[in-house]
Amino acid sequence: MSGYDGGRGRDDDRRSSSGRQRSAARFRGDRSRTSQAPAQRRKRTDPARTAAFDVLREVDESDAYANLVLPPLLRERRIRGRDAGFATELTYGTLRLRGRYDAILATCVDRPLSGLDPALLDALRLGTHQLLGMRVPVHAAVSETVGLARDRVGAGPAQMVNAVLRRVSERSLEEWLDVLEKEAPDPLTGLAVAESHPLWIARALREALAGNERPVDEIGALLAADNAAPRVTLVARPGLVDVSDDDAWGDADLVAGPWAPTALRLEGSDPSGIPAVREGLAGVQDEGSQLVALALAGAPLDGPDERWLDLCAGPGGKAALLAALAAQRGARLVANEVAPHRARLVAGALAALPDGAVEEVRTGDGREVGADEPGAYDRVLVDAPCTGLGALRRRPESRWRRTPSDLAALTGLQRELLTSALDAVRPGGVVAYVTCSPHLAETQLVVSDVLRKRTDVERLDAPAAVRSVVRDGADIPLADRDDVQLWPHVHGTDAMHLTLLRRTA
Known part of the structure; x- marks a missing residue:
């Protein structure tokens, strides 16, 4: 996460490796909670289900993120292939649909x-997801979850798990959703519960649809898209690797993304074995994230085009794409990041770039750059810390951690960063304001608030900039506005927002 107060809503890596090591040690064969005699215990617990349970406990107890805990846990326990896939779906599916369950x-x-032991509740959630969200036979879902509860929580709670899951299995998912809808006080509340979103988020997303000139009745499709596991998307960094270079991609099963010419979708979940990814020539990056970086690089500019700035660069995906594009034009990139550990991630992401493409990776407060270096840059990206409501499908636990009170601190920070960026760009230069959130308070209102105090900035046609960089023949649907809002249910991307601004004086 960013070192800014309020945190960053994207690519969160604030959990330390030491915390993951502690969790692994805690979960390594610990059976101290069970009250059952050794002869009565199951001979062997299912490793995939146990891994999923242990990740849920770490998420709850240590405020960890599943995407940082699960992969090393699977490697440590040598859970591979179908078992690894089962554990992954069980973990992420349970976290996404926790509200429904x-x-x-x-x-x-x-x-x-709220009165249940948290470990017991996690076991019940895992069993419910197997019954209602996965194609697991009832007898297997119940018996394996009971065994897991006996092993991890105790014999008494395991009996309760058996009874409760039997009740859950008496209805199909469709029947349960009908029950939830009938019990809800209003349609949006029913939809929020059924699609497992806090009500305040569902309301904010519905308002964002309306504010971006989309029908509000798309809210059901949007919430459902947040619950669909996203495909892994790779970026082929221009000048470093070509999408048609078979040697660079090995035997990976890849298909072109629908929008960005740099995007490749991986038919699988593990990009680590792909040569181009291992060498830093390519990386994992959402297609929406690629589009906003490409649009900034392609936006019309008055005057020289030599020095670019990524103001909030961590963990480095957009910075690497921008640096690759800059290198092709003889420009250079400065990557600024406030958190030292994230600055190190940025440096790693930029390691494969040619000499001269990266002027500097620095650690500093982005709010101070405009005052320290007024008018020093031709293009500036402000990828602002945000609630991350546009990437809920990637970080399923984040929807249960964010609260409306987060907005005040974040929107204040966003306004300060955008103001700094506009001061740091030279007259004629371009600033891209980007968030991975469609919340109106973090997008349109931030931009309006900042521009209300300035007379030296004009809005650019962001949809035209995006259309100019999409894949040949791609007809990307965008609203008739001067900014761009992408949507998971429309574009298959994270809900990235883009506003392009030119400094005029």
């Missing part, structure tokens, strides 16, 4: 869920 479990448990 808690509402269902609340009707099957004779006490408030």
